[in-house]
Amino acid sequence: MSTTLFRTIQPNQFSLFGSTLLRWRRSSNFSVRCCGSQTTTTTQKIKQPSQSRIAPKNHGSNKLDEILRDYEAVIGIETHVQLSTLTKAFCNCPNSYGSHPNTSICPVCMGLPGALPVLNSKVVEFGVRLGLALNCDLSLKSKFDRKQYFYPDLPKGYQISQFDIPIASGGFVDVDIPLEFGGGHRRFGITRVHMEEDAGKLLHSDTGDYSQVDLNRAGVPLLEIVSEPDMRTGIEAAEYASEMQRIVRYLGVSNGNMQEGSLRCDVNISIRPIGQTEFGTKVEIKNLNAFSAVSRAIDFEISRQALLHNQGQADQIVTETRLWEEGAQKTVTMRKKEGLADYRYFPEPDLPEVILTQEYVDSIRASLPELPEAKRRRYEAMGLGMQDVLFLANDVSVAEYFEAVIGKGADVKSAANWIMSDIAAYLKNEELSINDAKLTPQELAELIAAIKDGTISGKIGKQILFELLAKGGTVQGMIKAKDLVQITDPAEIEKMVLKVVSENPKQLEQYRSGKTKLEGYFAGQVMKMSKGKANPALLNKILQEKLNAKD
Amino acid sequence: MCSFSIRKSPNSSFIFPKFAPLLVRHCLTLPSLVPILKPPRFRVVASLSGTSWVSQASKEKYGGWALIEDEAPLPHWKSKKKWRNVVITGVGSSLSSRPIVSAASSTIDAATVSPPQSQILSTRRSLLSGETTASEIAKSYLSRIRLTEPQLKCFLHISENVLKDAQEIDARIARGEELGPLAGVFIGVKDNICTEGMPSTAASRILEHYRPPFDATAVKKIKELGGIVVGKTNMDEFGMGSTTEASAFQVTANPWDLTRVPGGSSGGSAAAVAARQCMVSLGSDTGGSVRQPASFCGVVGLKPTYGRVSRFGLMAYASSLDVIGCFGSTVADAGMLLHAISGYDRFDSTSSKQDVPEFQSQFLSVDSFESKPLKGVKVGLIRETLEEGVDCGVRSATQEAASHLEALGCLVTEVSLPSFSLGLPAYYVIASSESSSNLSRYDGVRYGNQVMAEELNKLYECSRGEGFGGEVKMRILMGTYALSAGYYDAYYKRAQQVRTIIRKDFKAALDQNDILISPAAPSAAYKIGEKKDDPLAMYAGDIMTVNVNLAGLPAIVLPCGLVEGGPSGLPVGLQIIGAAFDEEKLLKVSHIFEQTLKVSPGKGGLEEGTLVVLPLDDLGGGRGTLGGRFSMSTSFVLVTA
Structure with a gap:
């Protein structure tokens, strides 16, 4: 489909994205592969893994395989999960996606003077649930901090987040890689899980003359999950993200919908020559709206960085945030020198510490689903x-x-x-x-x-x-x-067989003169006569008897 | 779509449709005041019906007051033995103001001196008895405001609804309905406390014309109890200052001497109560912003325990220090106002669920006092607050106040707070840091003043650059610096460690004592402009009060004497500090202190064309004296030639 076209417009010869053919579809709760009849399903599945969680790195991936013989990618993921609480994190506004702009807002989430945040206890509950599900240690005493920067979608000029004491840390997640990607079981470390609030949304006008701010999303609760840099391939990263989606859905803490932005993954990636222990320069990739995009963006980035290495331009790999452009299938620079940002974190004085009792944690642990x-x-x-x-x-x-x-x-x-x-x-x-x-x-x-x-x-x-x-x-x-009950009475079947045989003397003659394939024809006629109800085994047995009978 | 916008491309014109429903803009006029102000008529204010009624009633009710004093000769006053240890030697001669009136001055003319009366209670009595109506009281307050405001400039906005609200109270009385405890009480509200539909600007250009869509919890409670908001009082911009000179709009004068500052940051609230422009008022106290102006203006200023009063609707300066406080002309008034606004609020997670006791039982009348009404109360005089740098008149007044407490039966000893001097720098680091964050929301995007600009960063820079005053900018810069990577540990973290030490020191001192006392400020009110170019000198004036905020404790300031200065002397306040959530004890002690305080008449200092304090009963009578009490039961008269 678009592969060819894609390649012609790709300046980078390391384009490996034959898999763009495969669109990731996961909008319904239950999207499925198409398949044949019941009996053939199993084999077909193995041959044609169409319900691809991740775009397979099959065609066109020889180059990538080549690169990965010399370089190793180090990948970590920050996942933002929008929680499906009824109200926002720090006010009573309904937490609903898709409302008319600026209708789910109040003095608190608008950052009006004098307004104060009040923590929604569901956010803590969901944080604990996810922390436990990710095998983390919980901080029985955590706190909120302010992360400060100016942007029009951030009404207070700071985001309420957790800095040095997240609610959960030091966990792991187990992932099974699908067979079509080589299979196998992986365990990826979870650095931390912390609670924070979302910012509003900027809506840029078509002309680019102005932008508008929609604060419906401002103050919506998030859990940020930071992984250890344990992943090495795009497939692993996408499977990790996919597992996060499964977990938050299993737990009921989020709908995990990537298109709506309920689940957002930012990927940190660096590459290093195999054998080198220190990490290379890290690049962050944003705007990944599907698991396939996670995988493809990483593959693209590995190629891009390897090319720079190979051309002796490794110094051009700089700490930056890059955007994944779905249309162009590439990453582009969004902003550089990210590392210098100073968010001037300090403890949020408007909110008391979050103290969890062991009983509370135990009760949540007991309520976790499988x-x-x-x-x-x-x-x-x-x-x-x-x-x-x-x-x-x-x-x-x-x-x-x-x-x-x-x-x-x-x-x-x-x-x-x-x-x-x-x-x-x-x-x-x-x-x-x-x-x-x-x-x-x-x-x-x-x-x-x-x-x-x-x-x-x-x-x-x-x-x-x-x-x-x-x-x-x-x-x-x-x-x-x-009246669908199967006919299992041999006499009844025999009657039908005899009728069919007698009505087709020509075919019988042919059969008897060696054209035994015609047995299928007879079976079909009998089955037709029984309206599909004849027991196939009995039918075959009786039919053979009658066809081969010398009378 | 209800939205506002920012420009994406740097070259085309910049549109910023405003957030319409929340940003109703009106020009800052004082609609009810303007017509009243012209033509300015200088004449003697018709006496406040409510207040003059108080005078009458009090004479009847408190006839036996002097008798109690006679029965209790209070021998400690004269002996002064105890205070030989306390008097600090080596005071610089620059700190030379002499006390002219102090707590222990013994000459009393009981006939002319009566203890100050609660205006809240007397208003209630006169309304219920039908002696007067809320509308009449409202008119007299408005006319008083009209007369005094051109000189004092206490208010940034006068409510359009004062008369209407008063009529509503009268209608309720006429219908025989129950009256709330604050019915007919005229209350000034500091401009950084949100009042629905009424301008609330924190005296900052950046919020000029801003009208909040909600009432602060404290204001909501006041309204529910029948209180009438008179208007919004002037202050230092966002509470940053100690003189009210840092208001973006006007400088408030001290009613005791129009050339002097009323203190700050709640200077407007303090001066308005002192000038009887309202009965009580709300202020906010981050580092002494209620107590210091109370001292400068000779009124009672009450800073409750952190968490006692909801901060919801208080424009944050330093969230971990801010509290809403109360001004009144008596301890009882301040206490009753505090009771009205106290309590847990689900909109403020830092508000406390501690029970709010019924303070009113503490406000007994003088004739029910025992001979030693404060017998056994252990009072610690904080040694460090009387050391070098404190005006000697202030020091004497404080010591006399201590003597008075002893006379009332208290056991007064000196206590030391070793960390005392660390408080000021720690306070300025913490307050600046938090303010740099709290003031980030004033970006000109959603509300407040916005300066059109070519691109986003310019918009921020210009809106904030033009919207904030110098003091605010300085503190934002200091705070931003203190929180920056690499400096955080040396400043913010260290200051928090100091804060912990200060808390411990206070705890230790309050384990041994029921209350602690100190001056409220190192000096009485100083001249307008005197410290304007010397911020450090101004900051140093907060030394008596900031530690209390760092420890989150309750404290009250009430007048304890006068020092020389101005036409009729300048008031000095005593600060009484209590244990957390023990406002009850503070109010009990300070009420008894107030009701038994004897003050001799001060100097008149009346000159033509100046605003002076006159006794109400003396309204017609030429040259004024500081009658009755030095701050209470007085009335302003503008004397014309």
Whole structure:
């Protein structure tokens, strides 16, 4: 698609972005791959990993692989998560995305004279939840600080944040790399998690003559998660970010929506020749609105920096903030000399210290749901393949659905297959989430059971599946109403076989003279006559008997 | 879309549509005052009906006051044994003002001296008895303001609604409805405390014409209890100053001597109460901004414990030090006003959930006092506050006050606060640092004065450059410096360490004593302009008060004597410091001190064309004397030839 075009406009010959073809889509809770019939799903999945979390670095990545033989990238990520609290962090304004500009504001979040912040306790609760989920140590006594700079989207002239004592620090997160990217398990360190408030938004006019400030977002609570510089590739970074999204969604602390900016990743990246211990000059990349952008921006940046190294211009790699331009598929300088900014942090005198009791922390710990990593390990232990595990554990509502189905006694593998193939395809087509499906887990379990015990054939099962998804109802009710019960009476099948054989003397002659392929034709005719209800195994057995019978 | 904008491209014209609903701009006129002011008529003010009623009532009620004093001869006054240890030697001759009236001056003419009366209580009595109406009181206050304001310049804005509010009170009385405890009480509000729809500028150009969309919690409470906001009082810009000369709009004069400063930063609030332009007023105290002007103007100034009163709606100067405080002409008035505004506020996380006791039970009338009403109260006189650099008249007045406390039964000893001298530098580092941050919001983008500019940084520079006065800029610079990377540890962090030490020292002193006393300021009011070009000298004047803010303790300043100066002497205040949240004890001690204080008539010093203090009863009578009490029950008269 755009790959060619892209390459022609890319000045940098290290363009490796064949993967731009693959658009990252994750707006619905449950977006899925398309796939074939039930029986072929598994193999297809392996061959064609279309639900790519990250754009694969396959085509065009030879150059990158080459670079990575000489250089190592060191990547850390700062993730800002907008919390899904009802109100803002320090005032009563509703925390709602997409309101008309400057309608969710008050004297506090506007920074009017005399207004004071009051901490929303949910922010602390969410901070503790995320801190625990990321295996961090919690500070039972933390505080807020002011980070000071002037900008029109920052009404008070400072951002209330946490500086030297974050609410949580020293944790880690476990990630499974998808098979299509080489697979494997990684653990990345978490430096800290801290609470802060978001700034407003500047809306620049089309003409560039003026900009407008929308303060609806000012004061919206954020948790900033800072990783250790433990990642080495774009894939790892994107998987890390993707895991953050899963975790905040599992915990219910954020909708994790990247398009709306509820989850924002800033990447810090430097490269160094392999074998060198000290880090290279670090560059920050912003404006990464999708996991694929994280991966591609990093790959671009590695190439850009390696090129400068190779050309002996390593000194041109400077500490700066670069913007990822999705259209041009490259990073460009946003502002330089970032390191010199002095934010003049000092303790926020308007807010008391945040004191957590052990009981409070324990009660939150006790209320934590099963987290993605634990779920993946459990699914793996059930005997599911990694592909299935990653798919099912990716979305908490899918996982819940899956578990409800197997809770009703359905076979694990069949349940996984049904959910990942036909159900997923249907939902994707209809742009629905699994919670919108009218097929209850109970009925899916019934359906699986009905096929397993031979009440209906797999083919019939698939037919009624879509009807159940769209309209609801029960499997038994539908089987009865449509008279779909499989014909397993050999006498009845034999009758149909004989009828078909007798009505097709020409084909029978051909078959008997050696054209045995025609067996399929006969089977099809019989199946047609039974309206698909004949038991295939019995049908085949009886058909062969009759065809080969010498009379 | 309701929004404001900044320009992106540096070359085209700069548009900044304002934030319409919140930025209703009006020119700064005093709509109710203007018509009153012209033509200026110089004549004797009709006596305030409420106040003259007080005089009458008090004579009846407190007839036995002198008797109590007679029964308690207070022998310690004369002996002075104790104070030989206290008197500091080697005082420079420059500090030479002599006391002309002091607490222990013994000559008393009981017939002309009556203890000061609570105006809040007397107003309530006269309203309930039907003796007068709130409207009448309002008119008399407005006419007094009209007459005195051209000289004093206490107010930046006079409310348009004073009469209307008063009529509402009268209507309530007529309907027999319950009256709030502050019904009909005329209250001045410092200009850095937000009043809904009324200009609130912190005396800064950058907020000129700014009208907040909400009332500060303290103001809201006052209104709910029936209080009437008279207007917004002048102050040093954002509270930064000790003279009220740093106001961007006008210089307030001290009612005791129009050539002198009223103190600051709450100079307008203090002077307005002293001049009876309002009954009580709200100020704010970051480093002494309520107590020092109270001392200079001869009124009671009460700085509550940090957290006692919500700061919501107080334009922040130094958040960890700021408190809203109260002025009154009596301890009872200041105490009752404090009670009205105290308490936990969910809009201020630093406000305290401590119970607010009913202070009123402390304000007993004199005739119910025992012979030693303060028996056993342990009082620590802070040694360091009487050392070199303190005006000798102030020192004597303080010592006399200590003697008076002893006479009332207190056990007075000297205490030392070793960290005392560290407070001033620590205060200026912390206050400047916090202010540099708190004042960041005044960027001209959303509200306040904005200077059009070609690009964003210029907009900030010009708006702030033209909006802030010199003192404010200096403190922002100092604070920015102190918080900068590489200096933080040497300044801000160190100052916080000093603060901890000061807290500990106070704690130790207050473990041994119920209250601590000291002068409120090293001198009485000085001349306008005297310290204007010498900020360090002005800062040094805060030495008595800043430590109390650093420790977050409550303190009250009340008049304890007069020193020479001005037409009728200059008042000197005594500072009484209490343990955190123990305002009750402070009020008890200071009320008894106030009610039993004997002051001999001061010098008249009345000259033609000058504003002097006259006893109300003397309104018609030529040459004035400082009657009754030196600050209370007095009235302004502009004498014309």
